[in-house]
Amino acid sequence: MEENPLLPLPEGIQIDRIQASENEVRITAIATHPTSCCPVCRQPSCTIHSRYRRMVRDVPCGGRRVQLTLCVRKFFCRNPLCERKVFTERLPELVCPWAQVTIRYSQQLTSIGLATCGKGGTRLAARLGIQTSRQTILRRIMDLPDLPLCTVLYLGIDDFAFLRGCRFGTILVNLESRRVVDLLPNREAETSAAWMRQQPDLMVVSRDRGGEYASAAREGAPQAIQCADRFHLLKNLKEAVEGFLARHFAAHRTRVVQESRATPLPAAQGKEPPKWSPKQAAVSQTKREERLAQYEHVVALRKQGFSQTAIASQVGIGHATVSRWLAQNAFPERQPSSRKNRLDPYLKEVAQRWEAGCHNIAQLHRELVAHGAPLTYKVVYKQLVRSLPEGRKTAAAPDQLPRPPVLARQAVFLFLRRPEELSAEEEETLALLRSLHTEMDQAYELVQQFTQMLRERRGMHLDTWLAQVNQSNIPELRSFAAGVEKDKEAVRAGLTWWINNGMVEGHVTKLKLIKRSMYGRAGFPLLRQRVLHAV
Structure with missing residues (x-):
């Protein structure tokens, strides 16, 4: 039988017979090479001693097991000096001596084991038509030779x-x-x-x-x-800047709280906007955005020449509302309505007692009840918390801690990123951060110099940057610079080389x-x- 192209065999081996069943394919192959070399003295011989059959397992075909029967020969060794008198012909391109599987079968097992390891490899091999065990796969992996140790530069x-x-x-x-x-x-x-x-x-x-x-x-x-x-350098710098920002944020919050506690309680009644919960604030903001979208729609239709009646019909609002909006040059913000409370008639007296130094809400409640005020402690507590400087919302001052970011681990990325990559909102937040303290602005400049030196690999400027940091009074950056000094040559090489x-x-x-x-x-x-x- 001629060689089957679907089952490639090395030169000198010819397929004799193929028997296929439901789960297995049996193939009989015959060695046809006229000579074979002795494995000891490597001298070729053509004198046949005998023949025998060798059963080896080959890679599966179409999900079915393949059993390969090799008809191989034994030869006489004609070298009188050789210790081997009879030897079996070798098929090094197909199967190793004494092996029960072909070389390509063994290679497939090894590849499966390297990809999935023991039990997983056994399950995958079973689906591919290869019956094996976990120990066999692990043994194949461990039998792999070490890679040759080449020169590493x-x-x-x-x-x-x-x-x-x-x-x-x-x-x-x-x-x-x-x-x-x-x-x-x-x-x-x-x-x-x-x-x-x-x-x-x-x-x-x-x-x-x-x-x-x-x-x-x-x-x-x-x-x-x-x-x-360079990544670890930037990571170390980030940790130093994060500690610096956390220190300044904590000091700023402490300063804001102290200033708010020094502010007296206002005596005006019902003029403060109500203190909303986060859910109420979100609903109010959503309604404002809807009104703003309607207002912009009205202005756009008016510029296109629509009448007020047509605008009111298309937008879905009243004619009077359209007239009022068009008469104004800006979006009409709604003023927060004041809410009346049962404590309002007594706020003036409570404010006087607060300024006198009585900051115990329970004591204030007892005094109000003694004067005949029909108030519960819960009502007094809620109203005072809403009216106290610590509880009410004030307009954002230029020196107020910006939100977002509020946390140092969020703000640190504004210091490390490229200025041209910041959005308009992030630029505004960064400007507020730099205005908190002169050290903030100085630290930002030093951090930007280092990140630019790192990105552009200008290690020759490292000494100048270290001198600038040592002249500053920022302990976190000076600690980072001290660590760089201990490993200066490696850091300079990292800021210069491509590696x-x-x-x-x-x-x-x-x-x-x-x-x-x-x-x-x-x-x-x-x-x-x-x-x-x-x-």
Whole structure:
């Protein structure tokens, strides 16, 4: 039978017979090469000793198992100096010696195991028509040879967690080939330094701001240039700026509260706008936006020449409302209506007692009841809270803390982002932030200088920037600058070179996915194999 193109076999093997059943395909193949080499002395021989059948499993076809029967031969070795007298012919391109599966079958099992690991690989293989066990898949993975250790010139190093906060490992990435070159079982400096000593040509080590890898690079590769990762630099700066903003926001809130407590209680009755709940305020804002949309519609129709009657009919409002709106040059805001309360007749007396120093609401309620006022404590409490300086809403002053953002972790991004990327609302918020204190404006300028230096990789300006920070009185930025001084050369290289740890972080993310697919039950050797040979 001629060779079947759907079942490629190496040269020298010919298909003799194919028998197909519902679940299995049996294929008989015959070795036809006239000679074979002795596996010991490598001398060819053409003298046949005998023949036998060898049963091996091949990759499935159409979801059915494939059983391959090989009719192979035994040869006499004619080399008198060879210790082997009879040998079996080898088929190195199809099956390994003494193996019960073909090479391509084994490769498929290994690929399934690298992608899904043990039990998951068994379930996936069953759907593809491959019957195997979890131990077989794991054994295939562990039998993979280590990758040849090539020369690494640009190395990226970072840690990953086996158990967060408890145990960590180290991942090493070749930044030129973009491949993981090794995994180490811990992040100790000596372990990493021992690996680096095997790379005498190492030129650059990209790392985070941690001291362990800095010490490892100094000991294991003193000839290499250390580069601090720019992302970690920006992250450290963000933490410093966030602490600075939190300190100023807390001081500003304290100052505003103290000033509001010093303001006397107003004696005017019913002139303050009501204090709405957030839900009531949202409903009121929605109604205002609807009225504003109607007003803009009316103005637009009037400019097109529509009469007031036609406008009223089309918009769905009264003719008098259209006339009143058109007579005004701006949108007529509704004035908040004053709400009467049972405490209103007594507000003047209460204000006098408050200014006299009686700030106990329970005491004020007892005095009012003693004078015959039919008031409950709840009514007195609610009205006083609404009228007190701490409870009423006042117009936003220029020095008031802007909202949004209110929190330091939100405002810090306004300091770090490019000015041209800010929206109009964010620019207004940033202007209010900078007006809170002179240190705010100074810190913003220093932060923008550093971020521009980082983005444009102008490491030659680092010394000038550090001098400016040390001359300032901002403790958070000075602490950040002190940390940079300890690692100045690596930071300068990170602000100058193109190298960064972004590629390493991507491999750490992939490693986490592989680790979690193993449900945390496998050890470091299996994890290392799966990461190094990841598909």
